[in-house]
Amino acid sequence: xxxxxxxxxxxxxxxxxxxxxxxxxxxxxxxxxxxxxxxxxxxxxxxxxxxxxxxxxxxxxxxxxxxxxxxxxxxxxxxxxxxxxxxxxxxxxxxxxxxxxxxxxxxxxxxxxxxxxxxxxxxxxxxxxxxxxxxxxxxxxxxxxxxxxxxxxxxxxxxxxxxxxxxxxxxxxxxxxxxxxxxxxxxxxxxxxxxxxxxxxxxxxxxxxxxxxxxxxxxxxxxxxxxxxxxxxxxxxxxxxxxxxxxxxxxxxxxxxxxxxxxxxxxxxxxxxxxxxxxxxxxxxxxxxxxxxxxxxxxxxxxxxxxxxxxxxxxxxxxxxxxxxxxxxxxxxxxxxxxxxx
Amino acid sequence: xxxxxxxxxxxxxxxxxxxxxxxxxxxxxxxxxxxxxxxxxxxxxxxxxxxxxxxxxxxxxxxxxxxxxxxxxxxxxxxxxxxxxxxxxxxxxxxxxxxxxxxx
Numbered sequence: 001x002x003x004x005x006x007x008x009x010x011x012x013x014x015x016x017x018x019x020x021x022x023x024x025x026x027x028x029x030x031x032x033x034x035x036x037x038x039x040x041x042x043x044x045x046x047x048x049x050x051x052x053x054x055x056x057x058x059x060x061x062x063x064x065x066x067x068x069x070x071x072x073x074x075x076x077x078x079x080x081x082x083x084x085x086x087x088x089x090x091x092x093x094x095x096x097x098x099x100x101x102x103x104x105x106x107x108x109x110x111x112x113x114x115x116x117x118x119x120x121x122x123x124x125x126x127x128x129x130x131x132x133x134x135x136x137x138x139x140x141x142x143x144x145x146x147x148x149x150x151x152x153x154x155x156x157x158x159x160x161x162x163x164x165x166x167x168x169x170x171x172x173x174x175x176x177x178x179x180x181x182x183x184x185x186x187x188x189x190x191x192x193x194x195x196x197x198x199x200x201x202x203x204x205x206x207x208x209x210x211x212x213x214x215x216x217x218x219x220x221x222x223x224x225x226x227x228x229x230x231x232x233x234x235x236x237x238x239x240x241x242x243x244x245x246x247x248x249x250x251x252x253x254x255x256x257x258x259x260x261x262x263x264x265x266x267x268x269x270x271x272x273x274x275x276x277x278x279x280x281x282x283x284x285x286x287x288x289x290x291x292x293x294x295x296x297x298x299x300x301x302x303x304x305x306x307x308x309x310x311x312x313x314x315x316x317x318x319x320x321x322x323x324x325x326x327x328x329x330x331x332x333x334x335x336x337x338x339x340x341x342x
Numbered sequence: 343x344x345x346x347x348x349x350x351x352x353x354x355x356x357x358x359x360x361x362x363x364x365x366x367x368x369x370x371x372x373x374x375x376x377x378x379x380x381x382x383x384x385x386x387x388x389x390x391x392x393x394x395x396x397x398x399x400x401x402x403x404x405x406x407x408x409x410x411x412x413x414x415x416x417x418x419x420x421x422x423x424x425x426x427x428x429x430x431x432x433x434x435x436x437x438x439x440x441x442x443x444x445x446x
Contacts, residue, residue, distance in 0.1 A: 156357030157364055158395050175428075181395025185356030189399040192362055284397050 035073035045085035073108035195231020233302035258304025259316035348392025367403025
């Protein structure tokens with residue numbers, strides 16, 4: 001008799017627990033919101049017009065999601081991505097950081113890994129997997145991936161970049177390290193003094209802090225150092241901050257393009273001190289490669305671009321804006337004797 | 343009087359104003375150059391060789407800023423003696439002292 005009653009109590013408890021489990025599962029399912037998937041471009045780059053358009057459209061879609069669909073998880077699908085080119089990659093990294101800061105990391109951001117192993121190593125090495133809470137087990141081992149480094153800051157502070165740049169001191173001259181650090185210091189100063197004076201026209205109505213990002217990549221026999229801010233861009237600041245230069249420019253070119261504005265700011269800065277190789281502001285930034293054979297500098301700002309090469313394969317004006325400024329120095333490195341067999 | 347920029351102030355001086363960052367030109371001017379100029383009227387040796395990445399924002403604010411603060415360019419040129427591996431750096435500083443320009 002007692003046993004029968006005991007079994008009944010057990011049955012009732014089991015049934016109650018089962019009902020509760022079903023209810024819990026239903027609650028979880030009702031809260032489940034499927035993520036929206038955005039496909040990253042095959043090539044992450046900003047120099048070739050087609051690659052640039054694909055990347056900038058992709059970034060526009062991400063911004064729209066962060067601005068309008070904050071409660072919907074977001075998945076960046078890198079499965080088709082095969083190439084990360086340094087300037088485009090830094091822009092992507094900077095935009096992701098800005099978006100995460102924009103809504104205080106409230107959008108659930110995830111990513112799927114590229115099929116291409118090297119591309120996956122890059123995402124791991126520069127920290128995009130970390131931003132996307134991806135626990136990929138891929139290990140960066142490729143020689144041209146392990147030297148990718150990213151630095152982020154909000155002040156003019158070259159001690160942040162120095163360990164990365166000085167890490168190449170066995171492959172580039174001390175004077176070149178000096179020049180690169182000088183160029184970075186000027187780029188940081190420009191970013192902090194001018195780039196964030198107004199709201200960036202990206203639809204977020206968000207000023208954010210005066211962030212900058214620096215990225216270095218050693219590949220083959222060249223070192224690329226890229227600096228980026230997500231501010232209002234040189235063509236926007238030129239009439240406001242350098243009215244003298246702007247007035248001279250519009251006398252010659254009544255409706256200057258962004259490329260015209262960048263070139264004018266550089267040319268004026270290079271001649272301002274009257275000393276060879278010691279320019280001012282943007283001039284200083286370009287002068288970094290002045291005395292370096294095969295050294296190249298590119299300045300991208302909004303829709304424009306400046307290229308120190310006379311035979312540049314890419315245009316000085318594009319149809320779409322990167323909504324910021326990106327400077328890329330490319331300098332040759334010495335080959336290490338113990339690397340000759342690689 | 344001797345000032346070693348890289349060892350006494352910072353190895354990576356950059357930026358113009360106090361709010362810019364930790365090793366800016368205004369700070370160097372106010373904490374090192376002006377106190378040195380207020381001392382005995384003799385030569386001030388400024389060694390730049392241990393500092394890395396010196397460029398115009400820092401240099402102009404440090405040295406051009408002295409003229410804006412009321413110091414005579416001739417006095418500064420007479421008293422400062424620079425040590426640097428790069429002669430163009432010294433030329434640039436002298437240029438900022440001679441042609442101090444508020445519009446930078």
